[in-house]
Amino acid sequence: MQIKKLVNQTVCVTAVSGAMVVMSLPVQADNWRGWNIHPPGYPNTIALESFAESVSERTEGRVHPQVYNNGVLGSQPDAIEQTRNGALDFANFNMGPMGPIVKETNVLSLPFIFNNVEHMHEVMDGEVGQRFADALAEKNLIALSWFDSGARSLYNTSHPINSPEDVEGLKVRVMNNDLYVNMIEALGGNATPMAYGEVYQSLKTGVIDGAENNYPSFQSSNHYEVSQYYSLTEHLIIPECLCVAKSSWEALSPEDQEIVREEAIKASEMQRQLWVDGSRESRQIVLDAGVEINEIADKSTFQDKMQPVYAEFIAENPELESLIDDIKASN
CATH class of the missing domain: 3.40.190.170 (Bacterial extracellular solute-binding protein, family 7)
Incomplete structure (x- = not known):
């Protein structure tokens, strides 16, 4: 009887301990890999890294993006394919090389299609921009916001x-x-x-x-x-997108999708302002040079x-x- 009682006690302790271990395990983070062709300190890079940090913080680590700079994960054509098939989770793509994959984006490479940068922002942030986003989505790329690449x-x-x-x-x-x-x-x-x-x-x-x-x-x-x-x-x-792989996007809860979209828009606003600041600085340098x-x-x-x-x-x-x-x- 004593042996049976001891065995039962041991089983109970083991079960409780196992339950405590399970309860103490952290929620598994979804580690996102992000492609970026630009170097550290570039406007796009700063904005992407801010996006990654904010998403990780606001989702409490459920989504943990990491940006890989300088094109170390491949060329843009390679990265487009990797993002489309889910091998990469997000990226900042220029629409110029997107044409062979998403035919509609060739329109954005037409000369003088936009009057100025402000006109491009207005178009891409509106209904027409959504049509480009819909075309990208058909190719498994979810465009969450639009970056600037100047004129x-x-x-x-x-x-x-x-x-x-x-x-x-x-x-x-x-x-x-x-x-x-x-x-x-x-x-x-x-x-x-x-x-x-x-x-x-x-x-x-x-x-x-x-x-x-x-x-x-x-x-x-x-x-x-x-x-x-x-x-x-x-x-x-020519605008650029902050795009997420369709498979990565669909794996998110609606709440986390909303967080990721909000932070992508904030990243776009940051990148555009940084681009303006950088362009102003470059303009002054060349003016000073004559x-x-x-x-x-x-x-x-x-x-x-x-x-x-x-x-x-x-x-x-x-x-x-x-x-x-x-x-x-x-x-």
Whole structure:
């Protein structure tokens, strides 16, 4: 009897102890891996890391995002596929390279589709932006908010550009995309696709006369040292998304989905302001170095020159014409 009583007591103690261990175990965190091509300190990186920290804190560790910077998890095309299949949980993607996956996003690479950065924000934060988000969702990417990547403008070694006629005959480096090649040719220039790393020396030696980019890139690449004229054409204004893998998103509770969405919007607001601050700083650096910056009072003459570019694009993608019309109508 004593032995049986001791066994029963032992079983009870063991059961209670096991229950206490189970009760003391933490809730399993969902560790999210996030892709980012930018280095530490970049506006996008700061915003993404703030997003990760806030989500982890507000979900009490149920979702614990970690940002991997400098593209260490692969190139953007690789990261897009990894996020679509759930191998990555979230990412900051530029819409330029998204076109082969999500056809609708090619509209965002049309030159002069937006009047200015503020117009882009208005469009992407509204009903039209939701249509792009819906198209991304069909490819297993949930776009929660839209980041800024500035406005790309023309710069060259010869003279200010105030009208399309000022582009005629200039050899201008562009990214390797038919839309950008067609844009320069429509303005009368000679488009020259070229690796970004070759631009500085090509400007210096006269292989090309100019290129195009935003203020921070113009400054950080040191192109301002060999290109004295920066003209605010603002011909390309391409948004970026803070996107979550559909499988990761659907694994969240409705409450955690709301938290993640709210923090993504806050991250977007932070990134946009940091971008403005960084652009202002870069602008001042190139001004102090002697670069001549000119505003363009009327961009309609540039936009008129884009009619053949748009006509060819619409002929090849008739189903996207309504998107273009709706963006233009929101001016």
